[in-house]
Amino acid sequence: MTRTRRDTPRVRREGSWSQRLADSAARRDLAAAQADLAREQRALRRLTEQLLGPPSVDGRGAFGRAAGRVFWRLRLPPLVTTSAQLCSVYPFVADPGLGVDGPLIGQEVYSRAGFVFSVHELYRAGVLSAPNMVVTGEIGSAKSSLLKTIAFRGIPFGVRFYIVDVKGEYDTLADAAGIQPVRVGPGSGVVMNPLAGIRRLPDQGEAEWLQIQRARRLLLLEGLLEIQLGGPLSEAERSLVEYALDAVTRADDGTSPDRMATPALSRVLTAMGDPARWAHRLAGVHYDVDQFTADSRRVRLALERLITGALGGIFDAPAASTLAIDFDQPGAILDLRAVRASDQMTAMAMTCAQSWLEAELTRPNAPARVCLYDEFALVSRHLGLMRRMREQLKLARALGTANILAFHRFTDLSASGSADSEQVRIARGLIEDTGVRVSYRQAPGSLESAREFLGTTDVETNLLLHLRRGVGLWKVGLRSYVVKHQLSSIERRMVDTDSRMRQTPEPEPEGAPSPGEPAVVVGQVR
Numbered sequence: 001m002t003r004t005r006r007d008t009p010r011v012r013r014e015g016s017w018s019q020r021l022a023d024s025a026a027r028r029d030l031a032a033a034q035a036d037l038a039r040e041q042r043a044l045r046r047l048t049e050q051l052l053g054p055p056s057v058d059g060r061g062a063f064g065r066a067a068g069r070v071f072w073r074l075r076l077p078p079l080v081t082t083s084a085q086l087c088s089v090y091p092f093v094a095d096p097g098l099g100v101d102g103p104l105i106g107q108e109v110y111s112r113a114g115f116v117f118s119v120h121e122l123y124r125a126g127v128l129s130a131p132n133m134v135v136t137g138e139i140g141s142a143k144s145s146l147l148k149t150i151a152f153r154g155i156p157f158g159v160r161f162y163i164v165d166v167k168g169e170y171d172t173l174a175d176a177a178g179i180q181p182v183r184v185g186p187g188s189g190v191v192m193n194p195l196a197g198i199r200r201l202p203d204q205g206e207a208e209w210l211q212i213q214r215a216r217r218l219l220l221l222e223g224l225l226e227i228q229l230g231g232p233l234s235e236a237e238r239s240l241v242e243y244a245l246d247a248v249t250r251a252d253d254g255t256s257p258d259r260m261a262t263p264a265l266s267r268v269l270t271a272m273g274d275p276a277r278w279a280h281r282l283a284g285v286h287y288d289v290d291q292f293t294a295d296s297r298r299v300r301l302a303l304e305r306l307i308t309g310a311l312g313g314i315f316d317a318p319a320a321s322t323l324a325i326d327f328d329q330p331g332a333i334l335d336l337r338a339v340r341a342s343d344q345m346t347a348m349a350m351t352c353a354q355s356w357l358e359a360e361l362t363r364p365n366a367p368a369r370v371c372l373y374d375e376f377a378l379v380s381r382h383l384g385l386m387r388r389m390r391e392q393l394k395l396a397r398a399l400g401t402a403n404i405l406a407f408h409r410f411t412d413l414s415a416s417g418s419a420d421s422e423q424v425r426i427a428r429g430l431i432e433d434t435g436v437r438v439s440y441r442q443a444p445g446s447l448e449s450a451r452e453f454l455g456t457t458d459v460e461t462n463l464l465l466h467l468r469r470g471v472g473l474w475k476v477g478l479r480s481y482v483v484k485h486q487l488s489s490i491e492r493r494m495v496d497t498d499s500r501m502r503q504t505p506e507p508e509p510e511g512a513p514s515p516g517e518p519a520v521v522v523g524q525v526r
Contacts, residue, residue, distance in 0.1 A: 103153035128435030137440025161331035185338025194352035223384025243278035410449035
């Protein structure tokens with residue numbers, strides 16, 4: 001069969017008009033398809049951003065609930081300044097905060113950033129050189145609220161809290177933390193030995209450990225006896241305390257430390273009345289034993305009154321404490337409200353309880369902890385107790401303890417003695433040894449004392465007069481912050497100590513007798 005020319009397929013030659021027209025049409029179709037694809041991709045991106053992305057922003061701010069939109073734009077006058085000053089205001093940089101982990105305290109007022117704080121973390125980071133803290137503020141300025149939240153919020157971070165409560169305000173904190181406060185008082189059955197010894201640290205020499213033990217006990221005894229006597233001890237009285245304590249612990253006869261007896265207040269009193277145990281100490285100073293006994297009779301009576309008086313049976317353990325701390329619990333609260341009959345008794349009870357607590361906290365398995373010294377002004381009035389407190393704060397780093405001293409006004413510390421007295425100097429030194437100082441609102445009469453103790457500038461001192469409730473000036477090292485303390489719903493109930501002041505008195509029932517009218521007794525004829 002012969003194929004004709006019409007049946008033969010037509011082959012396009014390269015470069016022919018038909019080939020060029022076909023290529024041009026293909027390119028136009030490809031460009032149109034790519035444009036359609038790009039348009040669909042842009043539409044898909046806009047839809048994705050609209051549905052899944054952040055809210056859109058216009059000239060008035062972001063859309064959405066609580067987005068902070070304003071109706072009028074902020075208009076500010078231009079800033080005219082020198083180039084030397086301009087670097088401090090531009091670019092607008094917010095303070096990054098302390099830069100350590102820890103519980104959230106609240107919000108920094110000026111930068112509006114969250115304020116995170118932890119004494120232990122600040123010390124580990126090298127920001128602080130002393131893990132101690134002081135908190136002060138007027139009544140009702142939320143000072144106690146800060147103490148409770150620091151203790152409560154540190155629990156998830158593994159920081160235990162230990163408090164000696166003399167006001168009965170920490171029951172709600174104990175309920176929130178799931179612990180039972182230890183009630184200390186006459187007939188409570190709880191006995192604590194304030195002369196219990198602290199444990200020896202792993203890198204501590206034997207001579208150093210023994211000297212710290214002895215100095216700690218002497219300072220405690222002298223402070224308690226000075227409170228009882230209402231004044232300083234004489235040289236003979238101070239020597240008798242030293243002789244009796246050394247006789248009980250057998251520190252002056254070369255006895256091995258492993259066999260040293262644990263002193264108790266009653267044992268020290270017994271040794272005071274037995275001259276045969278310490279008479280050899282008087283031979284070197286040519287002091288007649290009978291005369292020495294007569295000169296120191298007053299201190300024996302004071303110690304006997306301390307043991308058998310209002311605090312009798314509470315801080316006189318026979319050998320060792322009958323109470324121990326469970327370190328698996330979030331903390332411990334020692335409730336001393338039952339012995340708050342006077343400021344002197346409260347100060348002695350606080351000191352004895354804290355001394356026993358500090359001895360318990362030197363155990364090798366003791367975790368990181370914070371000790372709260374509320375109503376510190378009561379202790380600051382007594383020189384002997386201030387000396388003991390100074391030694392305790394010096395041991396804070398070795399014991400891994402963060403100490404927080406809390407009181408109302410700085411004038412309470414300056415009023416504990418004259419301006420150049422040892423008590424005021426020790427109080428000023430204790431505050432200088434704290435790495436963190438928090439001050440809430442201060443009364444006008446306390447501003448100069450606050451400037452003296454805190455070292456605030458003129459602007460910071462004036463700010464203390466106008467701080468609102470819950471807002472405090474924080475001085476952390478060399479940096480200052482103004483922090484608004486924020487509470488959770490649980491903590492609001494925990495720190496509410498004035499609920500009874502807000503209660504509305506219930507109306508008396510009808511027919512109730514007036515205050516001056518006697519009540520009607522059934523079966524009695526008026």
